[in-house]
Amino acid sequence: MAPQGSQAELEFGGPLGAAALLLLLPATMFHLLLVARSGPARLLGPPPYLPELEELWSPWALLLCLTWLGLQAALYLLPARKVAEGQELKDKSRLRYPINGNPIYDFFLGRELNPRICSFDFKYFCELRPGLIGWVLINLALLMQEAELRGSPSLAMWLVNGFQLLYVGDALWHEEAVLTTMDIIHDGFGFMLAFGDLAWVPFTYSLQAQFLLYHPEPLGLPLASVICLINAVGYYIFRGANSQKNTFRKNPSDPRVADLETISTATGRRLLVSGWWGMVRHPNYLGDLIMALAWSLPCGVSHLLPYFYLLYFTALLVHREARDEQQCLQKYGLAWRAYCRRVPYRIVPYIY
Ligand SMILES: NC(=O)C1=CN([C@@H]2O[C@H](COP(=O)(O)OP(=O)(O)OC[C@H]3O[C@@H](n4cnc5c(N)ncnc54)[C@H](OP(=O)(O)O)[C@@H]3O)[C@@H](O)[C@H]2O)C=CC1
Numbered sequence: 001m002a003p004q005g006s007q008a009e010l011e012f013g014g015p016l017g018a019a020a021l022l023l024l025l026p027a028t029m030f031h032l033l034l035v036a037r038s039g040p041a042r043l044l045g046p047p048p049y050l051p052e053l054e055e056l057w058s059p060w061a062l063l064l065c066l067t068w069l070g071l072q073a074a075l076y077l078l079p080a081r082k083v084a085e086g087q088e089l090k091d092k093s094r095l096r097y098p099i100n101g102n103p104i105y106d107f108f109l110g111r112e113l114n115p116r117i118c119s120f121d122f123k124y125f126c127e128l129r130p131g132l133i134g135w136v137l138i139n140l141a142l143l144m145q146e147a148e149l150r151g152s153p154s155l156a157m158w159l160v161n162g163f164q165l166l167y168v169g170d171a172l173w174h175e176e177a178v179l180t181t182m183d184i185i186h187d188g189f190g191f192m193l194a195f196g197d198l199a200w201v202p203f204t205y206s207l208q209a210q211f212l213l214y215h216p217e218p219l220g221l222p223l224a225s226v227i228c229l230i231n232a233v234g235y236y237i238f239r240g241a242n243s244q245k246n247t248f249r250k251n252p253s254d255p256r257v258a259d260l261e262t263i264s265t266a267t268g269r270r271l272l273v274s275g276w277w278g279m280v281r282h283p284n285y286l287g288d289l290i291m292a293l294a295w296s297l298p299c300g301v302s303h304l305l306p307y308f309y310l311l312y313f314t315a316l317l318v319h320r321e322a323r324d325e326q327q328c329l330q331k332y333g334l335a336w337r338a339y340c341r342r343v344p345y346r347i348v349p350y351i352y
């Protein structure tokens with residue numbers, strides 16, 4: 001958080017960057033979906049064809065999306081769900097700044113940190129439910145379509161479905177952990193997260209399954225076993241690092257983290273400097289990127305398209321890590337610099 005009274009740093013290139021992304025992101029997703037359906041599946045270059053306008057509009061598709069959102073909203077409001085404490089702000093309250101000089105930038109990044117109607121939290125709802133669950137539903141539909149088309153799903157399609165179902169299932173199983181992510185703590189709920197949660201995740205993250213439906217990839221058991229091992233290593237690092245930090249944040253005296261070495265900070269919060277967080281400053285990102293590689297490998301190496309997610313995700317996490325570094329430097333000052341000296345690498349040991 002920028003100190004009170006200072007000019008908050010404009011991110012994503014400020015209004016110009018935000019305006020460019022408002023156009024570029026939907027266009028990129030549209031291009032990817034067209035390329036995935038084309039024979040050449042050539043990621044770089046013009047879209048293979050532009051559909052007629054009537055192909056782009058279906059009242060049934062709109063009804064299906066609204067029904068899906070309504071179903072998820074109804075499930076979200078079920079009284080049985082557990083209520084978890086969110087993250088407190090430093091002075092126990094929430095400061096609000098009327099910022100009206102850059103509407104496009106506000107629209108893109110969002111200004112409301114926790115948009116709610118009664119207990120319905122739009123950002124929290126969108127982060128984990130309609131997009132993420134929709135993602136694995138699309139994958140399943142593509143797997144079933146391949147079974148119809150070729151008699152049975154390919155091993156590559158099974159792997160992609162399985163890996164990504166594990167990832168979404170893990171996110172829902174550790175639902176409470178999302179409360180400590182940057183999106184919930186720091187980012188407003190604007191176009192970036194709304195479009196990201198509801199469109200980008202379900203339709204771009206299912207690219208590998210979409211590619212495999214139109215471009216079957218033979219995959220032998222030995223290579224499939226290696227890819228499963230890569231995904232397992234990635235998941236082990238991802239889950240281990242996230243759970244270690246979240247456990248430490250909830251209870252530093254928890255026996256699972258009590259013996260870890262830490263650095264004290266002026267805020268009273270301590271920073272882990274051993275365990276996963278002594279290897280690099282964002283070990284969870286490393287595990288996530290290794291899994292992203294495992295999701296692309298079943299599609300073979302003949303096309304760049306299935307590796308779009310890995311390329312995009314690397315850029316997203318490198319940018320996200322830089323944003324988080326700035327926030328942590330503002331939060332912890334000298335203690336964070338001491339942490340950086342102790343743990344010099346950001347995401348990949350001895351590389352970055
Ligand atoms: N699939 C996808 O599209 C995406 C997935 N992700 C995944 O989401 C997960 C969460 O990532 P993200 O939301 O970026 O945030 P992180 O989970 O990486 O949390 C960053 C925060 O953790 C705390 N922290 C950092 N270092 C330490 C330390 N050494 N000791 C104790 N606390 C520390 C700081 O907050 P504080 O000190 O205030 O607690 C920091 O701001 C990651 O696994 C990432 O891979 C993220 C983005 C997109």
Ligand SMILES: CC(C)CCC[C@@H](C)[C@H]1CC=C2C3=C(CC[C@@]21C)[C@@]1(C)CC[C@H](O)C(C)(C)[C@@H]1CC3
Nearest residue numbers: 025127128170171178181183192195196197200201
């Ligand atoms: C559209 C722009 C290019 C960028 C949009 C980024 C969003 C798609 C991501 C920002 C942070 C995310 C997280 C997850 C999904 C993608 C978005 C919304 C996450 C819910 C995936 C599952 C993980 O287990 C998680 C840790 C809960 C993730 C939290 C961050």
